[in-house]
Amino acid sequence: MFIRLVADSFSRRPRHKLLTGAALALGMAVATAALSVSLDVGDRLAREFRSLGANLLVTAQADSLPLEIGGVDYRPVNAGAYLPESDLGKLKTIFWRNNIVGFAPAVEAPVDAWTKSSQTHLTPAVAAHATLIGTWVGHVVSVPDGSTYVTGIEKTNPWWQVDGRWFKDGAQECVVGKSFAARSGVKIGSALKIKTPKENLSLFVTGILSGGASEDDAIVAPIAIAQEIAGKPGEYRRLYISALTKPEDEFGRRDPNTLAPADYERWYCTPYISSIALQIKQVLPGADVRVIRRVADGEGAILTRVRSLLWLVTFASLLAAALAVGASSAASVIERRTEIGLMKALGAGSGTVGFLLAAEQLLLALVGGALGYSLGILLARLVGQKIFGVAPAFSFLVLGVIIGLAAVVTLLGSAIPLRRASRFEPAPILRGE
Amino acid sequence: MPDRKMFWRIIRRLLAANRGRLFVILLALGAGAAITAALLNLQVDAKRRLTTEFRAFGPNVVIVPKDSSLSTSGTLPESAARSVPIHLPTGSVTLSSALYVIATVSVAPSGKPVSAVIRGSSPFAVVSVLLRSSSTAAANSGEANQPAENACVVGVRVAQQLNAQQNTQLVLANGKRHESCHVVSFQKTGGPEDDQITIDLRAAQRLVGLPDRISVIELRVPGAPSAIETLIADLERRIPEANVRPVRQFTEGEAKIYNRISRILSYTVVLVLVLTALCVMAAMTNVAMERRNDVGLMKAIGGATRRVLRLFLAEAALLGLTGGILGAAVGILLSMWLGKAVFGIAARPRLIVYPVAVALTIIVAIAGAFPLRRLANIRPAAVFRGET
Numbered sequence: 001m002f003i004r005l006v007a008d009s010f011s012r013r014p015r016h017k018l019l020t021g022a023a024l025a026l027g028m029a030v031a032t033a034a035l036s037v038s039l040d041v042g043d044r045l046a047r048e049f050r051s052l053g054a055n056l057l058v059t060a061q062a063d064s065l066p067l068e069i070g071g072v073d074y075r076p077v078n079a080g081a082y083l084p085e086s087d088l089g090k091l092k093t094i095f096w097r098n099n100i101v102g103f104a105p106a107v108e109a110p111v112d113a114w115t116k117s118s119q120t121h122l123t124p125a126v127a128a129h130a131t132l133i134g135t136w137v138g139h140v141v142s143v144p145d146g147s148t149y150v151t152g153i154e155k156t157n158p159w160w161q162v163d164g165r166w167f168k169d170g171a172q173e174c175v176v177g178k179s180f181a182a183r184s185g186v187k188i189g190s191a192l193k194i195k196t197p198k199e200n201l202s203l204f205v206t207g208i209l210s211g212g213a214s215e216d217d218a219i220v221a222p223i224a225i226a227q228e229i230a231g232k233p234g235e236y237r238r239l240y241i242s243a244l245t246k247p248e249d250e251f252g253r254r255d256p257n258t259l260a261p262a263d264y265e266r267w268y269c270t271p272y273i274s275s276i277a278l279q280i281k282q283v284l285p286g287a288d289v290r291v292i293r294r295v296a297d298g299e300g301a302i303l304t305r306v307r308s309l310l311w312l313v314t315f316a317s318l319l320a321a322a323l324a325v326g327a328s329s330a331a332s333v334i335e336r337r338t339e340i341g342l343m344k345a346l347g348a349g350s351g352t353v354g355f356l357l358a359a360e361q362l363l364l365a366l367v368g369g370a371l372g373y374s375l376g377i378l379l380a381r382l383v384g385q386k387i388f389g390v391a392p393a394f395s396f397l398v399l400g401v402i403i404g405l406a407a408v409v410t411l412l413g414s415a416i417p418l419r420r421a422s423r424f425e426p427a428p429i430l431r432g433e
Numbered sequence: 434m435p436d437r438k439m440f441w442r443i444i445r446r447l448l449a450a451n452r453g454r455l456f457v458i459l460l461a462l463g464a465g466a467a468i469t470a471a472l473l474n475l476q477v478d479a480k481r482r483l484t485t486e487f488r489a490f491g492p493n494v495v496i497v498p499k500d501s502s503l504s505t506s507g508t509l510p511e512s513a514a515r516s517v518p519i520h521l522p523t524g525s526v527t528l529s530s531a532l533y534v535i536a537t538v539s540v541a542p543s544g545k546p547v548s549a550v551i552r553g554s555s556p557f558a559v560v561s562v563l564l565r566s567s568s569t570a571a572a573n574s575g576e577a578n579q580p581a582e583n584a585c586v587v588g589v590r591v592a593q594q595l596n597a598q599q600n601t602q603l604v605l606a607n608g609k610r611h612e613s614c615h616v617v618s619f620q621k622t623g624g625p626e627d628d629q630i631t632i633d634l635r636a637a638q639r640l641v642g643l644p645d646r647i648s649v650i651e652l653r654v655p656g657a658p659s660a661i662e663t664l665i666a667d668l669e670r671r672i673p674e675a676n677v678r679p680v681r682q683f684t685e686g687e688a689k690i691y692n693r694i695s696r697i698l699s700y701t702v703v704l705v706l707v708l709t710a711l712c713v714m715a716a717m718t719n720v721a722m723e724r725r726n727d728v729g730l731m732k733a734i735g736g737a738t739r740r741v742l743r744l745f746l747a748e749a750a751l752l753g754l755t756g757g758i759l760g761a762a763v764g765i766l767l768s769m770w771l772g773k774a775v776f777g778i779a780a781r782p783r784l785i786v787y788p789v790a791v792a793l794t795i796i797v798a799i800a801g802a803f804p805l806r807r808l809a810n811i812r813p814a815a816v817f818r819g820e821t
Contacts, residue, residue: 023715030708034701041697048693052490052686057623065549065594068625069533070497070649159685212681292623298489305486306694308775309479310701313472317705320468321712327461328715331454383700387693420453 023328024368027321032376034317038310040392054156054240055295061288071214082235090283092143099244102155105236107134107226112195131218134226137166156240164188164207174221175207245273247300326413341429361410369406462756465713470764470790472702478780490683492651496675508646516671523656530555530647532637541602550629553637585614588627658688710797717801729816753798757791
């Protein structure tokens with residue numbers, strides 16, 4: 001009888017049920033879409049922020065003070081300490097190795113450069129004094145666990161644009177900064193001569209670099225060339241690392257030395273920039289790992305803000321959906337006063353009536369919630385594709401939350417009219433008063 | 434005009450007939466209006482705040498002398514800074530001029546000398562902005578705000594090399610010229626500032642003997658990427674002797690990230706608004722459909738379909754207006770509070786949002802009641818017989 005009553009209620013008044021169901025499904029679709037997008041957005045945005053480049057800088061602990069003005073180091077090449085390049089594979093062995101999206105070592109050396117047309121560097125027609133930055137581009141690093149990893153300056157400084165192409169790792173090639181190119185008349189395809197302690201080198205220019213800072217006035221070449229000029233084979237002066245991190249919260253800012261062992265474990269196993277810095281320091285002996293605060297903190301601040309903003313929007317949409325759905329189910333209960341009166345007149349207790357109506361509403365919530373969920377997932381995919389080119393990951397959490405929310409909202413929405421309905425005196429209702 | 438009087442009387446009765454129902458509809462409409470107003474208001478404000486937030490990355494535009502290259506580190510006249518427009522429509526530009534000097538630094542009276550870069554900065558208090566994010570330095574920023582005579586802020590790595598403490602006297606020497614200063618605070622940024630000593634611009638100019646010269650002007654320009662580009666083009670015209678360039682690392686990354694974030698916001702807001710409207714509409718339709726009996730009765734006593742329909746649409750519009758006025762007001766208050774929760778500053782209420790939200794609510798309410806049109810082909814007799 002119970003099931004028959006419920007089934008009848010659905011088949012007799014399909015339009016009413018359809019409308020309540022539609023309100024439910026739409027509300028839950030908003031909730032699902034907003035929830036999926038905001039669950040996913042943190043990770044996606046963190047990756048976007050890597051377009052700001054390196055957030056960790058490694059120098060030798062024993063290094064002297066760099067005399068850097070406007071990005072150019074005025075120290076002589078033999079001053080200060082260097083670090084061995086061969087250690088760098090170990091970076092991909094730390095706990096958060098998959099969070100390291102790129103790294104590149106750099107060696108800088110002042111050089112005299114000239115093109116073929118000016119015969120010798122003593123005739124200063126096109127001769128120019130410049131910094132030669134030696135680094136990696138598409139370099140294959142062998143990791144101690146036997147695998148290899150490809151990285152280079154294009155990952156740590158993604159805003160560097162090369163007109164032409166990057167030099168090949170290990171080749172006698174280079175790219176030149178755009179101001180340098182303008183100053184010395186070097187073009188793509190020219191051969192650039194470089195004076196070195198041993199013999200003069202000839203580098204094939206493969207591209208013009210524009211980066212917006214001192215590199216526009218420099219020559220960028222494979223690291224081996226710079227190492228040879230500086231007389232430091234197999235060593236680098238600074239290393240840029242770009243890592244995906246979790247914004248530092250109150251806990252992340254605490255001094256790890258003062259943490260209790262359990263807290264320390266938690267700190268160490270969270271991708272805070274400071275814990276990644278510590279792990280890098282542990283694999284690179286003699287290195288001083290510094291967090292580039294400007295990048296790391298700016299990123300953290302914005303990520304936190306955007307995240308809370310989206311959570312708010314999500315919360316707002318959940319609230320709106322809940323209210324609309326609640327109102328809809330409340331209305332559907334109110335209009336059934338006559339029916340309730342009749343049932344009570346026939347001897348049904350308030351409990352039975354309430355149970356019957358609640359079962360109907362729950363069934364509706366389940367169907368509407370499931371429909372809304374599928375619709376919301378489609379929407380979330382659409383939005384995710386449009387913005388990031390990647391659909392948000394599927395999450396059972398969202399499904400659970402949505403179905404639960406749909407049930408709670410419909411029940412709450414119908415609870416107040418149901419309570420009033422259970423107090424109805426059947427007689428006046430049946431008389432139509 | 435008994436006709437109009439009757440019209441309003443019916444509407445009044447329709448609304449007052451069932452308070453529970455009235456409350457439910459107003460709740461749905463009000464919630465929709467509140468969400469609409471809050472999101473619209475917050476969205477505009479959030480985008481503006483984000484561009485301000487991006488300034489945490491430091492200067493995004495630098496002005497350097499045109500002939501600045503490795504061999505000749507030129508300087509600019511200090512007056513160049515005055516040609517920078519401070520007030521932009523998007524906010525005000527923060528400006529700092531600096532002169533860089535390489536000097537020998539030693540702890541007075543007789544410490545081991547170390548070569549370091551000295552940054553003469555004007556205004557000197559700008560240092561505290563640089564320090565803002567670093568937690569260790571945050572405590573010191575209060576002192577950096579009051580630039581005392583002969584004060585200097587020392588990068589952590591320089592401090593380490595010199596073994597300098599708070600209030601240590603330092604002697605900066607460049608050839609025969611020298612200046613002395615005492616350490617007021619330390620800065621740790623992970624950038625080149627860690628290897629520098631910051632002093633007042635005047636002191637740095639005295640140290641090199643270049644009065645009224647600076648080597649760089651750093652600007653923090655608020656606003657969207659396009660606004661920054663416009664300013665750069667404008668500055669290049671105003672200061673012909675200088676090279677104005679964006680700090681590409683930040684301007685480019687920012688542009689990308691800003692676009693992404695503002696798109697996410699717009700998409701979510703539009704999505705939420707559309708679906709909220711649909712939700713409210715569905716709820717509204719549900720409520721309107723139960724008016725079958727009323728329509729049947731009115732038609733039976735001679736009401737023209739158009740008139741009956743007008744009556745119900747007027748009721749819906751009235752409900753929409755009330756729900757909208759109440760809901761939008763709540764929504765704007767809500768967005769101010771939300772703005773405070775997210776950005777620490779209450780979102781500025783935008784008056785245009787209010788009428789827009791109210792209008793949208795009325796439209797949604799009327800659209801929701803529109804299925805009543807179908808009631809036009811109800812046959813009164815069927816209603817009276819109790820057929821459904």
